[in-house]
Structure formats: structure tokens, C-alpha cells
Amino acid sequence: QQLLSVKRLGNKAFEQCAGFVKVFPKTATKVGVATDQGNDEPRPAAQRSKGAKGSDCFNPLDMTVIHPESYTLAEHVISHLGLNKEDIGKPHFILKVKQEVEKHGVNHFVNLLGGSIATMQLIVDALQQSVEYDIRSEQHQPLFKSGILSLDEVRTGLELTGKVKNCTNFGAFVDVGVGHDGLIHVSQMNGKTVSLGDRVTVRVINFDKSRRRIGLCLISKG
Numbered sequence: 001q002q003l004l005s006v007k008r009l010g011n012k013a014f015e016q017c018a019g020f021v022k023v024f025p026k027t028a029t030k031v032g033v034a035t036d037q038g039n040d041e042p043r044p045a046a047q048r049s050k051g052a053k054g055s056d057c058f059n060p061l062d063m064t065v066i067h068p069e070s071y072t073l074a075e076h077v078i079s080h081l082g083l084n085k086e087d088i089g090k091p092h093f094i095l096k097v098k099q100e101v102e103k104h105g106v107n108h109f110v111n112l113l114g115g116s117i118a119t120m121q122l123i124v125d126a127l128q129q130s131v132e133y134d135i136r137s138e139q140h141q142p143l144f145k146s147g148i149l150s151l152d153e154v155r156t157g158l159e160l161t162g163k164v165k166n167c168t169n170f171g172a173f174v175d176v177g178v179g180h181d182g183l184i185h186v187s188q189m190n191g192k193t194v195s196l197g198d199r200v201t202v203r204v205i206n207f208d209k210s211r212r213r214i215g216l217c218l219i220s221k222g
Contacts, residue, residue: 015069023062024131060085064126074123076113089131097127151178154207154214164198174200174216182214189218198222 003014003021059071066074078085081100087093101109101124110120162176172194173181184194184202194200198221206215 018068022065022131023058025058060088063088063131064129066123066126070115070119070123073113073115073119074127077109077120077123077127080109080113088127089129094128094130097124101128151180151209151212154178154204154209156204156207158204159201159219160204160216161199161201164194164196164200167194167196174202176202176214176216178214180212180214182216184216184218188216192218192221194218194221 003009003017004011009017061068061071061074064074075085078088081096083093083096106117106120106124109115109124110117113120115123160176160182162174162182164172165175165181166173169186171183171185171188173183176182182202182204184200188205200221201219202216203219204214205217207213
């Protein structure tokens, strides 16, 4: 509910972002949100769990990316599996959800408990994640090397990251983020092959600034 105190963040924006905000017991306690986990501190009525209407208690589902509007359905899933929502994120909880989803499939839960396939998929995916899970950990690091923006900063020995833009019979051209593609000659592939679109880490082995030519050596892919 504290999101609503952010300037220009109205009810609609709150509805859209509430599912992406995680609340944990420790941080909830620090900001005065009450918990259901044995905390004896006062529980101000003004503080509520993530998007929960009419409740001033911390909800373990607040630690997931499940949207508050889907909490009831998520609780039905948890109950159906014979689990306790206080155990969300624990190994035995994650394993049970994973086993049941693999055994029966998402449609089984939709037919049994309702909701859409998309919503149910999001719920079972979230219940199979540790509370520390961050989707950003699955994303690639920035494509280009931080701080290297122009040819003036290129020098021999510099390691860069980039994307293969063109492949030829003599090598591959790589966009390393300086305005001019570098070339990995076939003799500098180190026994590897690259394809169009591959992300690569390279080392500058020669550089002719006047002719804007950058010679590269392949270090790794991905």
C-alpha cells in the first residue's frame, strides 16, 4: 500500500505493478507492516500486505511475483497440494509443486480449481521459485562493455563484448558498441565457430584508427 504514496502513481498503476513488488518479513517489519509469523510488535491498521484489501497482516504470497488478485487461487493450489503457504520458497515446498505440475500439467489445476491457463501457469511457476529468485538473473549482462563508447577509447588488449552482425568465409564482423564493427578473422576463432546474432566476448589484437579497422580475437561465446 505504500506504493500509493508515490507521487503520480494512481490506482491503475498500482494494480499493474503490485505483482512485481516483493515484500519480505524482515523488510515488512522495518516499515511497520504486521506479520503472521510470531511477531509481537504492534500492527497498525493503516499498513496492509501487498495489495491485500481489508487485511493488515503480512502474507507469505507477498514474497512471490503472484499478483494480489490471484492470491485466492494460489491459496487453493497450495491447499490442494497439502502444503502450507508459510513454507513458500522452502525446498520441500518447491519440490512438491514441481512434481505435481510435471505429473498432471497446468490444465489439470485449471480444470480443478478454475482460473485461466496463463494465470495458473504464473502461479505454479512462482511457487516453484525460491523467494530470492530474481528474473533479472536469467537475463544477459549488458551487450556492450560499460564505459567504452567510441573508437577513441579502443586500444590493443582491451576486452569487449558484442554481437555478431555478419559472417563471411574469412571471419565474423562484431558490433562492439563503438560505431564500427570489428573483425574476428578465422585464424582468431580459437577453434570455435560463431553464428549471426551470437553474443561474444573478444579481445582487441590490432587497431588502425585512421582506417577504422578493429582486429579481434574470440575469447568466448554467450
